[in-house]
Amino acid sequence: MIGLYLPGRSLVHRMSAGAKLASLAVALILLVLLDHPWQMGVAALVAAGLYVLARVPWRAALGQLRPLLWILIIVAGLQLLFADWQKAVMVTGVMLISAALAGLLTLTTPVPAILDLCQRMLRPLQRFGVNPDRVGLAMALTIRCIPLMAGIVKDVTEARKARGVTGWRGSIIALAAPAVVRALRAADALGEALIARGADD
Amino acid sequence: MSVIRFDGVSHRYGERRVLEGIQLELTEHRIGIVGANGSGKSTLARMINGLVEPTAGTVTVDELDVRRQGKEVRRRVGFIFTDPDNQIVMPTVGEDVAFTLRRSGLTKEQIAARVEETLARFGLAGHAEHPAHLLSGGQKQLLALAAVMVAEPSVLVADEPTTLLDARNSRMVAGLLSNLGQQVVVVTHDLALLTEFDRVIVIEDGLVAADDTPAAAIAFYRALLG
Ligand SMILES: Nc1ncnc2c1ncn2[C@@H]1O[C@H](COP(=O)(O)OP(=O)(O)OP(=O)(O)O)[C@@H](O)[C@H]1O
Ligand SMILES: [Mg+2]
Numbered sequence: 001m002i003g004l005y006l007p008g009r010s011l012v013h014r015m016s017a018g019a020k021l022a023s024l025a026v027a028l029i030l031l032v033l034l035d036h037p038w039q040m041g042v043a044a045l046v047a048a049g050l051y052v053l054a055r056v057p058w059r060a061a062l063g064q065l066r067p068l069l070w071i072l073i074i075v076a077g078l079q080l081l082f083a084d085w086q087k088a089v090m091v092t093g094v095m096l097i098s099a100a101l102a103g104l105l106t107l108t109t110p111v112p113a114i115l116d117l118c119q120r121m122l123r124p125l126q127r128f129g130v131n132p133d134r135v136g137l138a139m140a141l142t143i144r145c146i147p148l149m150a151g152i153v154k155d156v157t158e159a160r161k162a163r164g165v166t167g168w169r170g171s172i173i174a175l176a177a178p179a180v181v182r183a184l185r186a187a188d189a190l191g192e193a194l195i196a197r198g199a200d201d
Numbered sequence: 202m203s204v205i206r207f208d209g210v211s212h213r214y215g216e217r218r219v220l221e222g223i224q225l226e227l228t229e230h231r232i233g234i235v236g237a238n239g240s241g242k243s244t245l246a247r248m249i250n251g252l253v254e255p256t257a258g259t260v261t262v263d264e265l266d267v268r269r270q271g272k273e274v275r276r277r278v279g280f281i282f283t284d285p286d287n288q289i290v291m292p293t294v295g296e297d298v299a300f301t302l303r304r305s306g307l308t309k310e311q312i313a314a315r316v317e318e319t320l321a322r323f324g325l326a327g328h329a330e331h332p333a334h335l336l337s338g339g340q341k342q343l344l345a346l347a348a349v350m351v352a353e354p355s356v357l358v359a360d361e362p363t364t365l366l367d368a369r370n371s372r373m374v375a376g377l378l379s380n381l382g383q384q385v386v387v388v389t390h391d392l393a394l395l396t397e398f399d400r401v402i403v404i405e406d407g408l409v410a411a412d413d414t415p416a417a418a419i420a421f422y423r424a425l426l427g
Contacts, residue, residue: 007330111292112299140300142356144290147334151286186287192252193288196280197301197348198272 005110012054012104017113018120020105027101031094037086040093046097047100054108064103065096115139137199141190148190152182202384203277203356204228205249209258212244219244221407223258227386231379233395234388235422236404242388245404246360249386250278262356279354279383283361285341286334288348294336295318295329298348299390305352315351323347323377339370346377356384363391392419 007013014022034040051061074094078158079088107112115136156179205227212220220241236242247253249259251274260267262336282288291297305350307315320326323343328336333344341392342362348389349357359378375394378385380398387394395401401418403411403425 110296112296140291143292147216147332148286151334189282189284189287190290193280194281194290196250196252196275196282197288197290198275198304198352 006056006060006107007110008055008108010054011109012050013108015108017109017117020109021117024101024105028098031097034090034094037089040089040097043097044093047097047104050104051100054104056104056107060107061100061103064107065099065186068095068099111140111143135196144190148186149183152179152186156182202228202230204261205261205356205384205386207245207248207258207326208259209259210248210255211257212241212253212258213256217347219407220255223409225402225409225412227384227400230279230384231397231398231403232386233398233418234386234404235390235392235395235401235418236410237426240404242404243360243406246358246386246388247280249356250275250280252280269398276352277354278356278358279349279352280340281345281349281357281359281362282384283364285338285345285365288345288398289341292332292334293329294325294331294344295331297333297344298351301348301352303421319347319351323350326375337370339366339373342370343377346374350383354383356386357381358386358388360388361390362387363389363394390424392422395419 015023034043054201072095075095076092078089079085079091118139119132119136122130122135126132153175156175159178160175205225207223207225210220210223211218223245234242234245243329244253248255248267249262251260251271253266261280262274265274289297291300295313295316298319299312302315305312309358316329317326320329323346324349325340325343330342333341336344342365346362358380362378363374366374371391371394375391378387378394379397387398389395394416397417398415401411401413401415402409403418403422405425410425411418413421
Protein backbone atom coordinates (compact mmCIF):
# COMPACT_ATOMS: atom_id res chain seq x y z
CA MET A 1 0.00 0.00 0.00
CA ILE A 2 2.96 2.25 0.74
CA GLY A 3 5.44 3.61 -1.76
CA LEU A 4 3.17 3.31 -4.76
CA TYR A 5 3.47 6.92 -5.85
CA LEU A 6 2.04 7.47 -9.30
CA PRO A 7 3.50 10.64 -10.84
CA GLY A 8 1.03 13.08 -12.32
CA ARG A 9 0.12 16.73 -12.78
CA SER A 10 -3.46 16.74 -11.48
CA LEU A 11 -4.82 19.19 -8.93
CA VAL A 12 -4.53 16.48 -6.27
CA HIS A 13 -0.87 15.89 -7.15
CA ARG A 14 -0.05 19.58 -7.04
CA MET A 15 -1.60 20.14 -3.61
CA SER A 16 1.12 20.30 -0.95
CA ALA A 17 1.67 17.23 1.23
CA GLY A 18 0.71 19.26 4.31
CA ALA A 19 -2.57 20.43 2.79
CA LYS A 20 -3.39 16.88 1.76
CA LEU A 21 -2.65 15.48 5.21
CA ALA A 22 -4.77 18.19 6.87
CA SER A 23 -7.65 17.52 4.45
CA LEU A 24 -7.35 13.82 5.15
CA ALA A 25 -7.63 14.47 8.89
CA VAL A 26 -10.71 16.67 8.42
CA ALA A 27 -12.28 14.12 6.08
CA LEU A 28 -11.76 11.30 8.58
CA ILE A 29 -13.42 13.32 11.34
CA LEU A 30 -16.39 14.17 9.11
CA LEU A 31 -16.65 10.54 8.09
CA VAL A 32 -17.16 9.24 11.63
CA LEU A 33 -19.72 11.97 12.29
CA LEU A 34 -22.00 10.79 9.46
CA ASP A 35 -25.14 8.98 10.56
CA HIS A 36 -27.16 7.97 7.52
CA PRO A 37 -26.31 5.44 4.82
CA TRP A 38 -27.18 7.97 2.11
CA GLN A 39 -24.55 10.32 3.52
CA MET A 40 -22.04 7.49 3.34
CA GLY A 41 -23.04 7.04 -0.28
CA VAL A 42 -22.31 10.70 -0.98
CA ALA A 43 -18.94 10.40 0.79
CA ALA A 44 -18.09 7.36 -1.33
CA LEU A 45 -18.97 9.31 -4.47
CA VAL A 46 -16.80 12.22 -3.36
CA ALA A 47 -13.87 9.85 -2.70
CA ALA A 48 -14.33 8.18 -6.09
CA GLY A 49 -14.53 11.64 -7.65
CA LEU A 50 -11.17 12.55 -6.11
CA TYR A 51 -9.63 9.42 -7.65
CA VAL A 52 -11.02 10.48 -11.03
CA LEU A 53 -9.70 14.00 -10.51
CA ALA A 54 -6.25 12.58 -9.70
CA ARG A 55 -6.47 10.36 -12.82
CA VAL A 56 -5.54 7.25 -10.85
CA PRO A 57 -5.98 4.15 -13.07
CA TRP A 58 -8.78 1.96 -11.67
CA ARG A 59 -6.36 -0.96 -11.25
CA ALA A 60 -4.13 1.04 -8.91
CA ALA A 61 -7.19 2.31 -7.04
CA LEU A 62 -8.53 -1.20 -6.48
CA GLY A 63 -5.02 -2.32 -5.54
CA GLN A 64 -5.21 0.07 -2.58
CA LEU A 65 -8.35 -1.61 -1.28
CA ARG A 66 -7.68 -5.27 -1.99
CA PRO A 67 -5.82 -5.88 1.29
CA LEU A 68 -8.95 -4.70 3.13
CA LEU A 69 -11.36 -6.98 1.32
CA TRP A 70 -11.50 -9.85 3.81
CA ILE A 71 -11.66 -7.58 6.82
CA LEU A 72 -14.54 -5.69 5.23
CA ILE A 73 -16.42 -8.89 4.45
CA ILE A 74 -16.01 -10.14 8.02
CA VAL A 75 -16.99 -6.83 9.58
CA ALA A 76 -19.99 -6.47 7.30
CA GLY A 77 -21.04 -10.05 8.09
CA LEU A 78 -20.82 -9.46 11.84
CA GLN A 79 -22.80 -6.24 11.59
CA LEU A 80 -25.52 -7.91 9.53
CA LEU A 81 -25.65 -10.72 12.05
CA PHE A 82 -25.75 -8.64 15.24
CA ALA A 83 -27.08 -5.27 14.04
CA ASP A 84 -28.70 -4.26 10.75
CA TRP A 85 -27.75 -3.40 7.18
CA GLN A 86 -27.60 0.34 7.95
CA LYS A 87 -24.99 -0.28 10.62
CA ALA A 88 -23.07 -2.58 8.24
CA VAL A 89 -23.01 0.15 5.58
CA MET A 90 -21.86 2.79 8.07
CA VAL A 91 -19.05 0.73 9.59
CA THR A 92 -17.66 -0.70 6.36
CA GLY A 93 -18.15 2.65 4.65
CA VAL A 94 -15.96 4.44 7.18
CA MET A 95 -13.23 1.82 6.81
CA LEU A 96 -13.38 1.68 3.04
CA ILE A 97 -13.49 5.43 2.45
CA SER A 98 -10.78 6.29 4.97
CA ALA A 99 -8.47 3.65 3.47
CA ALA A 100 -9.26 4.98 0.01
CA LEU A 101 -8.48 8.58 1.01
CA ALA A 102 -5.26 7.62 2.80
CA GLY A 103 -4.34 5.56 -0.25
CA LEU A 104 -4.98 8.56 -2.48
CA LEU A 105 -2.49 10.55 -0.40
CA THR A 106 0.26 7.96 -0.91
CA LEU A 107 -0.60 7.52 -4.59
CA THR A 108 -0.31 11.23 -5.33
CA THR A 109 2.51 12.31 -3.00
CA PRO A 110 6.16 11.35 -3.54
CA VAL A 111 7.73 9.65 -0.53
CA PRO A 112 10.32 12.43 0.03
CA ALA A 113 7.49 14.98 0.30
CA ILE A 114 5.81 12.86 2.97
CA LEU A 115 9.13 12.44 4.76
CA ASP A 116 9.79 16.19 4.63
CA LEU A 117 6.37 16.83 6.10
CA CYS A 118 6.90 14.34 8.92
CA GLN A 119 10.29 15.85 9.65
CA ARG A 120 8.77 19.33 9.86
CA MET A 121 6.02 18.10 12.15
CA LEU A 122 8.56 16.38 14.39
CA ARG A 123 10.77 19.45 14.68
CA PRO A 124 9.05 20.72 17.85
CA LEU A 125 10.04 17.42 19.48
CA GLN A 126 13.71 18.12 18.84
CA ARG A 127 14.12 19.65 22.30
CA PHE A 128 13.02 16.32 23.79
CA GLY A 129 15.85 14.57 21.99
CA VAL A 130 13.97 13.43 18.88
CA ASN A 131 16.12 13.73 15.76
CA PRO A 132 13.68 14.38 12.87
CA ASP A 133 16.31 13.49 10.27
CA ARG A 134 16.85 10.11 11.82
CA VAL A 135 13.13 9.45 12.04
CA GLY A 136 12.76 10.44 8.38
CA LEU A 137 15.57 8.11 7.39
CA ALA A 138 14.06 5.29 9.42
CA MET A 139 10.73 5.80 7.65
CA ALA A 140 12.41 5.82 4.24
CA LEU A 141 14.18 2.57 5.13
CA THR A 142 10.96 0.99 6.36
CA ILE A 143 9.36 1.78 3.03
CA ARG A 144 12.44 0.51 1.22
CA CYS A 145 12.30 -2.78 3.12
CA ILE A 146 8.94 -3.78 1.67
CA PRO A 147 10.20 -4.62 -1.85
CA LEU A 148 13.49 -5.88 -0.38
CA MET A 149 11.69 -8.39 1.87
CA ALA A 150 9.27 -9.32 -0.90
CA GLY A 151 12.27 -10.09 -3.12
CA ILE A 152 13.89 -12.23 -0.44
CA VAL A 153 10.70 -14.19 0.23
CA LYS A 154 10.24 -14.76 -3.50
CA ASP A 155 13.82 -16.03 -3.92
CA VAL A 156 13.52 -18.33 -0.94
CA THR A 157 10.13 -19.64 -2.07
CA GLU A 158 11.56 -20.46 -5.48
CA ALA A 159 14.65 -22.13 -4.03
CA ARG A 160 12.39 -24.19 -1.76
CA LYS A 161 10.26 -25.28 -4.71
CA ALA A 162 13.37 -26.17 -6.69
CA ARG A 163 14.48 -28.42 -3.85
CA GLY A 164 11.08 -30.04 -3.67
CA VAL A 165 10.19 -28.97 -0.13
CA THR A 166 6.49 -29.62 0.39
CA GLY A 167 3.95 -29.79 3.19
CA TRP A 168 2.92 -27.19 5.71
CA ARG A 169 5.46 -27.65 8.51
CA GLY A 170 8.47 -28.29 6.34
CA SER A 171 7.37 -25.42 4.23
CA ILE A 172 7.06 -22.85 7.02
CA ILE A 173 10.46 -23.69 8.51
CA ALA A 174 12.11 -23.96 5.12
CA LEU A 175 10.72 -20.53 4.27
CA ALA A 176 11.29 -18.71 7.55
CA ALA A 177 14.83 -19.82 8.36
CA PRO A 178 16.58 -18.79 5.12
CA ALA A 179 14.38 -15.72 4.76
CA VAL A 180 15.34 -14.49 8.24
CA VAL A 181 19.03 -15.17 7.59
CA ARG A 182 18.88 -13.34 4.27
CA ALA A 183 16.95 -10.45 5.82
CA LEU A 184 19.49 -10.03 8.60
CA ARG A 185 22.32 -10.13 6.11
CA ALA A 186 20.56 -7.58 3.90
CA ALA A 187 20.00 -5.33 6.93
CA ASP A 188 23.70 -5.53 7.73
CA ALA A 189 24.68 -4.71 4.17
CA LEU A 190 22.18 -1.86 3.99
CA GLY A 191 23.60 -0.40 7.20
CA GLU A 192 27.09 -0.56 5.78
CA ALA A 193 25.96 1.04 2.53
CA LEU A 194 24.29 3.83 4.49
CA ILE A 195 27.54 4.58 6.26
CA ALA A 196 29.38 4.52 2.93
CA ARG A 197 26.75 6.95 1.55
CA GLY A 198 27.33 9.38 4.38
CA ALA A 199 24.05 8.82 6.23
CA ASP A 200 25.83 9.04 9.59
CA ASP A 201 26.80 12.68 9.11
CA MET B 202 44.66 11.62 -8.06
CA SER B 203 44.40 10.97 -4.34
CA VAL B 204 47.08 9.22 -2.35
CA ILE B 205 45.81 6.10 -0.57
CA ARG B 206 48.39 4.78 1.86
CA PHE B 207 48.46 1.50 3.77
CA ASP B 208 51.18 1.59 6.38
CA GLY B 209 51.90 -1.71 8.16
CA VAL B 210 48.23 -2.66 8.03
CA SER B 211 47.00 -5.89 9.56
CA HIS B 212 43.50 -7.06 10.27
CA ARG B 213 42.10 -9.85 12.38
CA TYR B 214 38.57 -11.08 12.86
CA GLY B 215 38.95 -12.49 16.36
CA GLU B 216 41.77 -15.00 16.17
CA ARG B 217 41.71 -15.15 12.41
CA ARG B 218 44.37 -13.05 10.67
CA VAL B 219 42.99 -11.77 7.38
CA LEU B 220 45.57 -9.15 6.32
CA GLU B 221 49.18 -8.98 7.46
CA GLY B 222 51.66 -6.10 7.23
CA ILE B 223 50.21 -4.47 4.12
CA GLN B 224 52.41 -1.68 2.77
CA LEU B 225 50.94 0.11 -0.24
CA GLU B 226 50.78 3.55 -1.78
CA LEU B 227 48.07 3.87 -4.39
CA THR B 228 48.34 6.95 -6.60
CA GLU B 229 47.48 5.58 -10.04
CA HIS B 230 44.27 6.37 -11.87
CA ARG B 231 42.89 2.82 -12.19
CA ILE B 232 43.95 0.09 -9.77
CA GLY B 233 42.73 -3.50 -9.79
CA ILE B 234 42.77 -5.94 -6.88
CA VAL B 235 42.51 -9.68 -7.54
CA GLY B 236 42.89 -12.78 -5.40
CA ALA B 237 41.22 -16.07 -4.46
CA ASN B 238 38.01 -16.24 -2.39
CA GLY B 239 38.74 -15.39 1.21
CA SER B 240 42.18 -13.90 0.46
CA GLY B 241 41.26 -10.55 2.07
CA LYS B 242 40.35 -8.32 -0.90
CA SER B 243 37.06 -7.04 0.47
CA THR B 244 38.62 -6.37 3.84
CA LEU B 245 41.36 -4.35 2.13
CA ALA B 246 38.88 -2.42 -0.03
CA ARG B 247 36.57 -1.64 2.91
CA MET B 248 39.49 -0.14 4.79
CA ILE B 249 39.86 2.59 2.19
CA ASN B 250 36.67 4.25 3.44
CA GLY B 251 36.83 3.06 7.02
CA LEU B 252 34.02 0.49 6.85
CA VAL B 253 36.61 -1.86 8.35
CA GLU B 254 39.27 -0.45 10.63
CA PRO B 255 42.78 -1.91 10.69
CA THR B 256 43.61 -3.75 13.92
CA ALA B 257 47.22 -2.58 13.44
CA GLY B 258 48.83 0.08 11.25
CA THR B 259 47.14 3.04 9.56
CA VAL B 260 45.25 3.68 6.37
CA THR B 261 45.15 7.25 5.07
CA VAL B 262 43.53 8.94 2.09
CA ASP B 263 45.22 12.24 1.26
CA GLU B 264 46.74 12.22 4.74
CA LEU B 265 43.32 11.77 6.38
CA ASP B 266 43.29 8.84 8.78
CA VAL B 267 40.30 6.62 7.96
CA ARG B 268 39.95 5.70 11.62
CA ARG B 269 39.95 9.18 13.12
CA GLN B 270 38.58 11.17 10.18
CA GLY B 271 36.18 8.58 8.79
CA LYS B 272 33.48 11.06 7.79
CA GLU B 273 35.86 13.30 5.85
CA VAL B 274 37.35 10.24 4.18
CA ARG B 275 33.93 8.92 3.19
CA ARG B 276 33.10 12.27 1.63
CA ARG B 277 36.09 11.76 -0.67
CA VAL B 278 35.80 8.03 -1.21
CA GLY B 279 32.68 6.62 -2.89
CA PHE B 280 32.01 2.90 -2.49
CA ILE B 281 29.89 0.50 -4.51
CA PHE B 282 29.08 -3.02 -3.41
CA THR B 283 28.43 -6.26 -5.25
CA ASP B 284 24.69 -6.31 -4.65
CA PRO B 285 23.18 -2.95 -5.59
CA ASP B 286 19.89 -3.89 -3.87
CA ASN B 287 21.60 -3.31 -0.57
CA GLN B 288 22.55 0.27 -1.26
CA ILE B 289 19.34 1.63 -2.73
CA VAL B 290 17.57 3.62 -0.03
CA MET B 291 14.73 5.52 -1.67
CA PRO B 292 11.73 4.25 -3.63
CA THR B 293 12.44 5.84 -7.00
CA VAL B 294 15.58 6.17 -9.10
CA GLY B 295 15.68 9.97 -8.98
CA GLU B 296 14.95 10.09 -5.24
CA ASP B 297 17.75 7.65 -4.52
CA VAL B 298 20.32 9.77 -6.34
CA ALA B 299 18.94 12.90 -4.67
CA PHE B 300 19.31 11.19 -1.27
CA THR B 301 23.08 11.50 -1.61
CA LEU B 302 22.76 15.29 -1.98
CA ARG B 303 20.26 15.90 0.80
CA ARG B 304 22.87 17.55 3.03
CA SER B 305 24.75 19.28 0.23
CA GLY B 306 23.15 22.67 0.83
CA LEU B 307 22.03 22.85 -2.80
CA THR B 308 18.52 24.08 -3.60
CA LYS B 309 15.81 21.68 -4.76
CA GLU B 310 16.24 22.91 -8.34
CA GLN B 311 20.02 22.50 -8.28
CA ILE B 312 19.64 19.00 -6.87
CA ALA B 313 17.09 18.09 -9.54
CA ALA B 314 19.44 19.35 -12.26
CA ARG B 315 22.41 17.43 -10.89
CA VAL B 316 20.32 14.26 -10.55
CA GLU B 317 19.05 14.56 -14.12
CA GLU B 318 22.53 15.12 -15.47
CA THR B 319 24.03 12.22 -13.50
CA LEU B 320 21.28 9.80 -14.52
CA ALA B 321 21.94 10.68 -18.16
CA ARG B 322 25.65 10.10 -17.69
CA PHE B 323 25.03 6.61 -16.34
CA GLY B 324 22.51 5.54 -18.95
CA LEU B 325 19.42 6.08 -16.81
CA ALA B 326 18.00 9.17 -18.52
CA GLY B 327 14.21 9.24 -18.27
CA HIS B 328 14.15 6.74 -15.39
CA ALA B 329 13.98 9.30 -12.58
CA GLU B 330 10.42 8.42 -11.59
CA HIS B 331 10.84 4.68 -12.08
CA PRO B 332 10.56 2.51 -8.90
CA ALA B 333 14.17 1.58 -8.09
CA HIS B 334 13.39 -2.00 -7.09
CA LEU B 335 11.89 -2.72 -10.51
CA LEU B 336 15.09 -1.96 -12.43
CA SER B 337 17.09 -4.81 -13.94
CA GLY B 338 20.21 -5.96 -12.10
CA GLY B 339 22.46 -4.04 -14.48
CA GLN B 340 20.38 -0.88 -14.17
CA LYS B 341 20.44 -1.17 -10.37
CA GLN B 342 24.23 -1.24 -10.44
CA LEU B 343 24.18 1.81 -12.72
CA LEU B 344 21.89 3.51 -10.21
CA ALA B 345 24.25 2.62 -7.36
CA LEU B 346 27.08 4.11 -9.37
CA ALA B 347 25.10 7.26 -10.21
CA ALA B 348 24.04 7.68 -6.58
CA VAL B 349 27.67 7.59 -5.48
CA MET B 350 29.15 9.64 -8.31
CA VAL B 351 26.63 12.47 -7.98
CA ALA B 352 28.54 13.56 -4.89
CA GLU B 353 31.71 13.83 -7.01
CA PRO B 354 34.03 11.80 -4.79
CA SER B 355 37.72 11.89 -5.72
CA VAL B 356 38.10 8.11 -5.34
CA LEU B 357 35.67 5.32 -6.19
CA VAL B 358 36.16 1.88 -4.61
CA ALA B 359 34.11 -0.97 -6.09
CA ASP B 360 33.95 -4.45 -4.55
CA GLU B 361 33.11 -6.94 -7.30
CA PRO B 362 30.69 -4.55 -9.02
CA THR B 363 30.03 -6.87 -11.98
CA THR B 364 29.81 -10.25 -10.26
CA LEU B 365 26.00 -10.39 -10.30
CA LEU B 366 25.64 -9.04 -13.84
CA ASP B 367 25.35 -10.80 -17.19
CA ALA B 368 28.11 -10.38 -19.76
CA ARG B 369 26.55 -7.38 -21.49
CA ASN B 370 25.70 -5.41 -18.34
CA SER B 371 29.02 -6.35 -16.86
CA ARG B 372 30.85 -4.86 -19.88
CA MET B 373 28.73 -1.73 -19.67
CA VAL B 374 29.46 -1.17 -15.96
CA ALA B 375 33.14 -2.00 -16.54
CA GLY B 376 33.26 0.51 -19.41
CA LEU B 377 31.75 3.26 -17.25
CA LEU B 378 34.18 2.52 -14.43
CA SER B 379 37.19 2.64 -16.77
CA ASN B 380 36.10 5.96 -18.21
CA LEU B 381 35.67 7.81 -14.93
CA GLY B 382 37.98 10.77 -14.46
CA GLN B 383 38.26 9.84 -10.78
CA GLN B 384 40.70 7.43 -9.25
CA VAL B 385 39.12 3.95 -9.15
CA VAL B 386 40.04 0.91 -7.08
CA VAL B 387 38.22 -2.21 -8.30
CA VAL B 388 38.16 -5.61 -6.63
CA THR B 389 37.16 -8.23 -9.17
CA HIS B 390 37.36 -11.81 -10.38
CA ASP B 391 36.75 -10.54 -13.92
CA LEU B 392 40.33 -10.27 -15.16
CA ALA B 393 39.30 -8.91 -18.57
CA LEU B 394 38.04 -5.79 -16.79
CA LEU B 395 41.57 -4.91 -15.72
CA THR B 396 43.53 -5.05 -18.98
CA GLU B 397 43.41 -1.29 -19.47
CA PHE B 398 44.19 -0.53 -15.83
CA ASP B 399 47.37 1.14 -14.61
CA ARG B 400 48.23 -1.24 -11.80
CA VAL B 401 47.02 -4.61 -10.54
CA ILE B 402 47.62 -6.02 -7.07
CA VAL B 403 47.33 -9.73 -6.29
CA ILE B 404 46.34 -10.59 -2.73
CA GLU B 405 47.07 -14.09 -1.51
CA ASP B 406 46.32 -15.20 2.02
CA GLY B 407 46.37 -11.69 3.45
CA LEU B 408 49.61 -10.65 1.79
CA VAL B 409 50.47 -8.69 -1.35
CA ALA B 410 51.71 -11.47 -3.62
CA ALA B 411 52.24 -9.34 -6.72
CA ASP B 412 51.98 -5.66 -7.56
CA ASP B 413 52.58 -4.90 -11.21
CA THR B 414 51.22 -3.94 -14.61
CA PRO B 415 47.98 -5.72 -15.51
CA ALA B 416 49.71 -8.09 -17.94
CA ALA B 417 52.40 -9.16 -15.47
CA ALA B 418 50.14 -9.33 -12.41
CA ILE B 419 47.43 -11.28 -14.23
CA ALA B 420 49.99 -13.74 -15.60
CA PHE B 421 51.30 -14.23 -12.06
CA TYR B 422 47.76 -14.72 -10.71
CA ARG B 423 46.89 -17.26 -13.43
CA ALA B 424 50.03 -19.22 -12.57
CA LEU B 425 49.13 -19.03 -8.88
CA LEU B 426 45.67 -20.47 -9.55
CA GLY B 427 47.41 -23.31 -11.39
N1 LIG C 1 32.90 -10.02 9.61
C1 LIG C 1 33.74 -11.07 9.57
N2 LIG C 1 33.91 -11.84 10.65
C2 LIG C 1 34.77 -12.88 10.64
N3 LIG C 1 35.49 -13.25 9.58
C3 LIG C 1 35.36 -12.54 8.46
C4 LIG C 1 34.48 -11.41 8.39
N4 LIG C 1 34.56 -10.87 7.16
C5 LIG C 1 35.44 -11.64 6.48
N5 LIG C 1 35.93 -12.63 7.27
C6 LIG C 1 36.93 -13.62 6.87
O1 LIG C 1 38.08 -12.94 6.43
C7 LIG C 1 38.63 -13.58 5.30
C8 LIG C 1 38.82 -12.58 4.18
O2 LIG C 1 37.55 -12.09 3.80
P1 LIG C 1 37.33 -11.11 2.60
O3 LIG C 1 35.87 -10.86 2.52
O4 LIG C 1 38.21 -9.92 2.74
O5 LIG C 1 37.82 -11.98 1.38
P2 LIG C 1 37.69 -11.71 -0.17
O6 LIG C 1 39.07 -11.78 -0.74
O7 LIG C 1 36.92 -10.51 -0.44
O8 LIG C 1 36.90 -12.99 -0.68
P3 LIG C 1 35.80 -13.12 -1.84
O9 LIG C 1 36.55 -13.22 -3.13
O10 LIG C 1 35.11 -14.41 -1.51
O11 LIG C 1 34.91 -11.94 -1.76
C9 LIG C 1 37.72 -14.72 4.94
O12 LIG C 1 38.29 -15.91 5.40
C10 LIG C 1 36.46 -14.42 5.69
O13 LIG C 1 35.85 -15.61 6.09
MG1 LIG D 1 35.02 -10.09 -1.24
